[in-house]
Amino acid sequence: MFHDRRSFRQDMRFEAEKRVSPVRFDVHIEGTLREPARPKANIILENLSRSGFLCDYSTAMNPGDRAWVAFAGLTSVEAILSRRDGLKCGFSFAQPLNPAVMDHIISQYRKD
Numbered sequence: 001m002f003h004d005r006r007s008f009r010q011d012m013r014f015e016a017e018k019r020v021s022p023v024r025f026d027v028h029i030e031g032t033l034r035e036p037a038r039p040k041a042n043i044i045l046e047n048l049s050r051s052g053f054l055c056d057y058s059t060a061m062n063p064g065d066r067a068w069v070a071f072a073g074l075t076s077v078e079a080i081l082s083r084r085d086g087l088k089c090g091f092s093f094a095q096p097l098n099p100a101v102m103d104h105i106i107s108q109y110r111k112d
Contacts, residue, residue: 022049022050022051022052023049023050024047024048024049025047025048025049025106025110025111026046026047026110026111027045027046027047027048027105027106027109027110027111028044028045028046028109028111029044029045029048029071029072029105029109030042030043030044030071031043031044031045031055031069031070031071031072032069032070032071033055033057033067033068033069033079034067034068034069034070034076035059035061035065035067036066036067041057043055043056043057043069044056045069045071048102048105048106048109050093050096050097050099050102051092051093051096051097052079052082052090052091052092052093053069053079053090053091053093054088054089054090054091055088055089055091056087056088056089057087057089058087059081059084059089061081061084061089062081062084063081063082063083063084064080064081065080065081066078066079066080066081066094067079067080067081067091069091072105072108072109074101077093077094077095077097078093078094078095079091079092079093079094080092080093080094
């Protein structure tokens with residue numbers, strides 16, 4: 001199977017993330033997602049870790065494609081599509097969230 005370098009790196013990053021098993025939290029956070037040259041779309045983040053999130057999103061994006069997500073009062077954060085299964089999309093943050101920022105978000109939006 002052919003991969004360009006960017007998608008290969010993203011596949012490797014996702015595989016490494018699965019092995020490390022970052023702490024994930026069930027959340028319900030309203031946000032927006034913007035693909036390049038497209039208008040913002042409203043999303044609900046359902047699952048959040050320092051390294052990424054899961055949401056429902058109808059898109060033609062492919063793993064490795066970049067978008068920008070804004071939620072919980074944060075400015076837009078770059079995210080990379082890691083996987084897609086129907087409407088369920090897993091995104092990895094280009095840079096992990098700061099631990100203090102993550103703690104604040106979880107204290108406000110964690111589902112009980």
